[in-house]
Amino acid sequence: MTDHDASDCLDPACDPCLTDQRQESVIRLERALLDLETSPEGRAGEWVDCQVTVDALDVRNLLDLLRG
Known part of the structure; x- marks a missing residue:
């Protein structure tokens, strides 16, 4: 079995x-x-008073992890 390569998936x-x-x-x-x-x-x-910019995909991924 080979390791999964995400770059080809x-x-x-x-x-x-x-x-x-x-x-x-x-x-x-x-x-x-x-x-x-x-x-x-x-x-x-x-x-x-500052701003943190994050990618919406990162937030969605974090929420998916929290939901389990």
Whole structure:
């Protein structure tokens, strides 16, 4: 049995590919939040008026993971 190669997969409902996409989404969102938390404006723990832009697909993937 060979490892699944997501770059060659054309199935939008492929479980291994969806799992990989969801995990990548979580990592991207965690990094965005960490960047926000460690920004110079937020180091004192105060509220910061800033904007975090995330991909809608990342949000959907995260919600899919939460739904289980």
